[in-house]
Amino acid sequence: MAEEVINNNKQVILKDYVKGFPKESDMLVTTSTIKLKIPDDCHHAILVKNLYFSCDPYMRNQMNKVQGNDPYSLVPGSPIAGHGVARVIDSSHPDIKKGDLVWGFTRWEEYSLIRDPDTLFKIQDTDVPLSYYTGILGMPGMTAYAGFYEVCSPKKGETVYVSAASGAVGQLVGQFAKLMGCYVVGSAGSKDKVELLKNKFGFDDGFNYKEEQDLNAALKRYFPDGIDIYFENVGGKMLDAVLLNMKTHGRIAVCGMISQYNLEQPEGVHNLFTLVTKRIRMEGFTVLDYYHLYQKFVDMVLPLIKEGKINYVEDIAEGLESAPSALVGLFYGRNVGKQVVLVSRE
Amino acid sequence: MAEEVINNNKQVILKDYVKGFPKESDMLVTTSTIKLKIPDDCHHAILVKNLYFSCDPYMRNQMNKVQGNDPYSLVPGSPIAGHGVARVIDSSHPDIKKGDLVWGFTRWEEYSLIRDPDTLFKIQDTDVPLSYYTGILGMPGMTAYAGFYEVCSPKKGETVYVSAASGAVGQLVGQFAKLMGCYVVGSAGSKDKVELLKNKFGFDDGFNYKEEQDLNAALKRYFPDGIDIYFENVGGKMLDAVLLNMKTHGRIAVCGMISQYNLEQPEGVHNLFTLVTKRIRMEGFTVLDYYHLYQKFVDMVLPLIKEGKINYVEDIAEGLESAPSALVGLFYGRNVGKQVVLVSRE
Numbered sequence: 001m002a003e004e005v006i007n008n009n010k011q012v013i014l015k016d017y018v019k020g021f022p023k024e025s026d027m028l029v030t031t032s033t034i035k036l037k038i039p040d041d042c043h044h045a046i047l048v049k050n051l052y053f054s055c056d057p058y059m060r061n062q063m064n065k066v067q068g069n070d071p072y073s074l075v076p077g078s079p080i081a082g083h084g085v086a087r088v089i090d091s092s093h094p095d096i097k098k099g100d101l102v103w104g105f106t107r108w109e110e111y112s113l114i115r116d117p118d119t120l121f122k123i124q125d126t127d128v129p130l131s132y133y134t135g136i137l138g139m140p141g142m143t144a145y146a147g148f149y150e151v152c153s154p155k156k157g158e159t160v161y162v163s164a165a166s167g168a169v170g171q172l173v174g175q176f177a178k179l180m181g182c183y184v185v186g187s188a189g190s191k192d193k194v195e196l197l198k199n200k201f202g203f204d205d206g207f208n209y210k211e212e213q214d215l216n217a218a219l220k221r222y223f224p225d226g227i228d229i230y231f232e233n234v235g236g237k238m239l240d241a242v243l244l245n246m247k248t249h250g251r252i253a254v255c256g257m258i259s260q261y262n263l264e265q266p267e268g269v270h271n272l273f274t275l276v277t278k279r280i281r282m283e284g285f286t287v288l289d290y291y292h293l294y295q296k297f298v299d300m301v302l303p304l305i306k307e308g309k310i311n312y313v314e315d316i317a318e319g320l321e322s323a324p325s326a327l328v329g330l331f332y333g334r335n336v337g338k339q340v341v342l343v344s345r346e
Numbered sequence: 347m348a349e350e351v352i353n354n355n356k357q358v359i360l361k362d363y364v365k366g367f368p369k370e371s372d373m374l375v376t377t378s379t380i381k382l383k384i385p386d387d388c389h390h391a392i393l394v395k396n397l398y399f400s401c402d403p404y405m406r407n408q409m410n411k412v413q414g415n416d417p418y419s420l421v422p423g424s425p426i427a428g429h430g431v432a433r434v435i436d437s438s439h440p441d442i443k444k445g446d447l448v449w450g451f452t453r454w455e456e457y458s459l460i461r462d463p464d465t466l467f468k469i470q471d472t473d474v475p476l477s478y479y480t481g482i483l484g485m486p487g488m489t490a491y492a493g494f495y496e497v498c499s500p501k502k503g504e505t506v507y508v509s510a511a512s513g514a515v516g517q518l519v520g521q522f523a524k525l526m527g528c529y530v531v532g533s534a535g536s537k538d539k540v541e542l543l544k545n546k547f548g549f550d551d552g553f554n555y556k557e558e559q560d561l562n563a564a565l566k567r568y569f570p571d572g573i574d575i576y577f578e579n580v581g582g583k584m585l586d587a588v589l590l591n592m593k594t595h596g597r598i599a600v601c602g603m604i605s606q607y608n609l610e611q612p613e614g615v616h617n618l619f620t621l622v623t624k625r626i627r628m629e630g631f632t633v634l635d636y637y638h639l640y641q642k643f644v645d646m647v648l649p650l651i652k653e654g655k656i657n658y659v660e661d662i663a664e665g666l667e668s669a670p671s672a673l674v675g676l677f678y679g680r681n682v683g684k685q686v687v688l689v690s691r692e
Contacts, residue, residue, distance in 0.1 A: 235619065254621045268614010272581065275600045275630030282628045284621030 009034040011079045011109035012323050017065035021262040021331055026063070027080065027324040034111050037090055044093045046117045048086035050106055051346075053320075054134035055327045055339035056082060056168070057233075060261040080108035080323070085123070085133045087346075093117050101126065103133035108323055110343065121294065128305055129314075135338040136305065136312040137298065139287055140168035143255060145297045146290035148176045151253040151283050152229045156181035159223055161242065164233035165206065166193040166313070168338035169255060173231045174203045175310050182229070185222045187238075189333040196336070200311050215241035226250070234259045236267040243271035243280075252282040262331055313337030355380040357425045357455035358669050363411035367608040367677055372409070373426065373670040380457050384436045392442050392463045394432035396452055397692075399666075400480035401673045401685035402428060402514070403579075406607040426454035426669070431469070431479045433692075439463050447472065449479035454669055456689065467640065474651055475660075481684040482651065482658040483644065485633055486514035489601060491643045492636035494522045497599040497629050498575045502527035505569055507588065510579035511552065512539040512659070514684035515601060519577045520549045521656050528575070531568045533584075535679040542682070546657050561587035572596070580605045582613040589617035589626075598628040608677055659683030 013028045038047050059082050062074045074081060084106040088098055096102070096117055104120035106112050114120065123133055135141060147169070148154060160177040162170045165186025174197065177184040186197045187209045197206035205222055212218040219227070219241055226247035232239060235257025242252070260266040275282060304310040315335040317326040323341045330339050359374045384391050405428050408420045420427060430452040437443055442463055450466035452458050460466065469479055481487060493515070494500060506523040508516045511532025520543065523530040532543045533555045543552035551568055558564040565573070565587055572593035578585060581603025588598070606612040621628060650656040661681040663672040669687045676685050 239618070254618070256622060257619050260619060266616045266619060268616050269618055270612045270614050272585070272600070272615055273603050273606060273612060275628065276602060276632060278630065279632060279635060280630050282621065284624065284626050286622060286625060289625060 005036045006033050007036050007111065008032075009109050009111050010320050011107075012320065014063060014074045014076050014078060014080055016076045018060070018063035019264070022060060022063060022328050024324040024328055027327075029321050029324070032109075034109075034113070036111065038092045038113065042092060042113070042115065044117070045091075045113060045115045046088050046093055046096050046102075046120075047090040047111065047113050048102065048106065049089050049111055050084050050086045050109065050343045051101075052085040052131045052134050053106075053108055053323055053341040053343060054083040054138065054140075054168075055323075055330050055335070055341065056140065057256050057258045057261065057330060059327060060331065078107075080327070081105065082108065083134055083139050084343075085130050085138075086112070091117075096120075096122070101130065101133075103138050108320070110320065125298075125302060128302070131314055131316060131340045131342070132305070132312065134340050135168050135314060136172060136301065136310070140338065141172055141301060142290060142294055142297055143287040144169045144172035144176060145301070146287055146293065147231060147253045147255050147285055148173050150290060150293075151285050152231065152251050154180050154182060154229055158182050158228035159226065159247070160184045160229045160231065161219070161223065161227045162186040162203075162231045162233070163209070163238050164188065164256075164258060165203065166196050166201075166337060167233065167335075170231070170233055171196075171201050171313065171337065172310070174201050177229075178202050178204075179304075179309075187218075190336075193333075193336060196313060200313060202311075209238065216244050219245040229253070231255060232257070236260055236269070240269050240271050243269070243274045246274060246278050246280050248278050250278060250280045252280060254282060254284040258331070314340050316340045316342050318342050351382045352379050353382050353457065354378075355455050355457050356666050357453075358666065360409060360420045360422050360424060360426055362422045364406070364409035365610070368406060368409060368674050370670040370674055373673075375667050375670070378455075380455075380459070382435060382457065384438045384459065388438060388459070388461065390439045390463070391437075391459060391461045392434050392439050392448075392466075393436040393457065393459050394448065394452065395435050395457055396430050396432045396455065396689045398431040398477045398480050399452075399454055399669055399687040399689060400429040400484065400486075400514075401669075401676050401681070401687065402486065403602050403604045403607065403676060405673060406677065424453075426673070427451065428454065429480055429485050430454075430689075431476050431484075432458070437463075442466075442468070447476065447479075449484050454666070456666065471644075471648060474648070477660055477662060477686045477688070478651070478658065480686050481514050481660060482518060482647065482656070486684065487518055487647060488636060488640055488643055489633040490515045490518035490522060491647070492633055492639065493577060493599045493601050493631055494519050496636060496639075497631050498577065498597050500526050500528060500575055504528050504574035505572065505593070506530045506575045506577065507565070507569065507573045508532040508549075508577045508579070509555070509584050510534065510602075510604060511549065512542050512547075512683060513579065513681075516577070516579055517542075517547050517659065517683065518656070520547050523575075524548050524550075525650075525655075533564075536682075539679075539682060542659060546659060548657075555584065562590050565591040575599070577601060578603070582606055582615070586615050586617050589615070589620045592620060592624050592626050594624050596624060596626045598626060600628060600630040604677070660686050662686045662688050664688050
């Protein structure tokens with residue numbers, strides 16, 4: 001019998017369910033061990049070395065104690081789960097082989113045994129930074145694509161507002177909207193981020209929502225004739241202000257509501273009657289329903305990246321140990337651009 | 347020169363903008379005079395004798411003092427405006443002649459000079475009660491039809507929840523949903539109304555929302571597997587509870603939010619994040635966008651009425667003087683079925 005290779009496996013563990021804003025101390029970096037070989041009884045599985053972790057707002061919701069059975073909820077004592085980029089080091093799956101690069105749902109540890117790799121995507125093109133598969137070429141990119149093209153029903157010349165606009169999804173939505181010939185304004189939480197919107201991503205304009213006493217007045221300034229499309233990433237007071245500024249037959253694609261995730265009770269939204277007076281369609285979506293469009297999306301976006309027609313800004317934290325801080329920072333807006341964690345260069 | 351016929355014209359006048367719940371004393375029944383002949387310089391106009399007034403929830407919103415220019419807002423000192431059924435007694439319009447019956451937007455007075463009669467519909471079929479053209483064959487009927495068939499995207503076997511279900515619109519939505527083979531539950535504000543839902547309109551079940559301490563628990567009782575379609579007439583706490591009980595890919599057609607119209611500040615709705623987790627489409631609509639379907643609607647509904655396959659319950663107040671009380675009653679749920687005011691039998 002061959003000698004088994006047992007390796008240390010650093011992990012980021014969820015210590016307990018989270019209430020309020022997540023803290024670094026809600027997570028623990030620890031070291032367990034793992035055999036770097038797929039168990040014999042484990043068919044259609046792969047063993048990966050994680051290269052990049054993606055920090056995404058939805059991960060906060062997995063840290064809640066939920067009633068009933070939620071397949072996405074984390075269990076305290078287990079590693080954080082999220083999207084990432086990884087290299088396959090062993091495989092019992094017929095279509096995936098050792099050496100392949102994949103992106104998709106993994107866990108926050110150096111090595112992961114993935115028992116259902118059919119949800120992963122193989123990385124075909126490595127002419128772009130691998131980390132892009134946590135962002136522009138991964139789940140957030142696909143989210144922006146599906147949300148904008150499939151949910152917003154955009155038309156040339158329409159006015160588009162994007163909140164959390166410098167984030168992983170928002171920066172792409174704005175650029176897609178510009179490619180379509182829309183007028184696009186974004187909001188973000190710092191002067192530097194607003195500069196990015198205008199100078200890097202080509203938004204027509206942008207504002208720092210933290211400097212606005214009256215969001216309704218701010219939106220009226222940028223959209224004197226109203227908003228056709230709102231790409232909703234934040235919820236709460238921002239949504240309430242947007243509802244007052246929508247045009248007739250406007251559309252709101254609800255991608256996320258990051259401002260609400262750390263509240264015990266979500267804020268109340270008061271202006272929903274404008275849905276009737278303005279005949280607004282407000283539609284929630286998740287990227288899970290749109291992955292059948294992934295190849296079409298890549299075929300569109302990859303050339304645009306290579307030709308420099310789409311820009312992407314990442315904020316890369318180095319080392320697995322930095323992952324808790326990077327994730328927590330997301331909810332304070334500390335990241336500038338897509339928050340990634342570099343776990344290993346190889 | 348022929349002698350001019352000058353007639354008394356009883357009117358219901360809005361005394362001042364309304365705050366909070368409307369009161370009878372917000373309106374004044376008074377008598378002015380009117381020439382029963384269209385002025386010579388008034389082309390394409392008609393003069394009508396009003397036969398029925400329709401009491402509809404949207405009328406409350408016209409009584410608010412609004413900032414800016416709202417074409418639907420009433421001016422204090424003017425008659426209440428709303429839908430009704432009328433007989434033409436003079437016409438300078440090429441397509442409408444004396445004696446015609448019409449329904450549409452009129453004013454709360456015995457006689458009205460209507461300068462833009464192109465918004466009115468001629469009544470073709472008088473085998474049904476004329477008052478039906480304020481309801482099942484008029485604006486509320488068309489609202490139910492458009493909202494259910496065009497906005498809800500219903501499918502056989504789906505679960506449908508209707509609030510304010512015994513009202514002018516709700517009773518029809520429930521019956522349309524049953525015709526399509528859906529499971530339909532409605533809520534209303536009294537035991538008698540709930541009986542109507544079950545025994546007159548064929549809903550599968552119904553409940554009195556005023557008797558429920560916990561609307562979320564009530565909805566779970568009637569929809570253990572969740573709601574595919576919510577036809578929203580009330581807003582506020584009910585909407586919040588419904589959001590917790592929607593199925594994945596559910597649809598909410600927002601027709602009205604009557605529970606909010608008399609509040610200075612609308613209630614906050616807290617559970618909107620379920621739009622994302624359940625991928626819900628929530629869409630406001632107004633009947634104004636769907637009148638091009640009116641003939642199609644009548645062709646479907648009129649035979650169903652005549653064959654007794656659709657029932658309709660009206661609550662008819664007698665006399666123009668009773669109109670203020672009838673309208674106010676709508677916001678306390680005093681009406682059982684569609685609230686109509688009979689102004690004149692001929």
